[in-house]
Amino acid sequence: xxxxxxxxxxxxxxxxxxxAYETYGGEIVWxxxxxxxxxxxxxxxxxxxxxxxxxxxxxxxxxx
Numbered sequence: 001x002x003x004x005x006x007x008x009x010x011x012x013x014x015x016x017x018x019x020a021y022e023t024y025g026g027e028i029v030w031x032x033x034x035x036x037x038x039x040x041x042x043x044x045x046x047x048x049x050x051x052x053x054x055x056x057x058x059x060x061x062x063x064x
Contacts, residue, residue, distance in 0.1 A: 001029065001049075010054050014039040018054050030054060 002024045009019040015036025021029055030050040043051075 001025075001027075003031075009033065012036070012054050014041055014044070016041075016044050018050055 003021045004024045005022050007020040007022055007028070009017060011017055016032055016039050017034040017036070018030050019033045021031055023029060030053055032044050032046055032048055032050055035044050035046055
């Protein structure tokens with residue numbers, strides 16, 4: 001997956017920071033940018049895509 005540009009970021013409830021990115025293929029993906037020091041989610045690894053959109057709202061406009 002190649003990232004075209006960053007769209008927005010969000011601090012998650014666990015303290016991690018995630019960003020929404022647009023790929024060259026036009027997909028929107030959420031990637032964990034930084035793991036929070038108190039995060040207990042073993043699935044959160046820096047630089048890895050998240051399975052769910054953090055705000056649980058689908059992104060329809062990549063320019064938000």
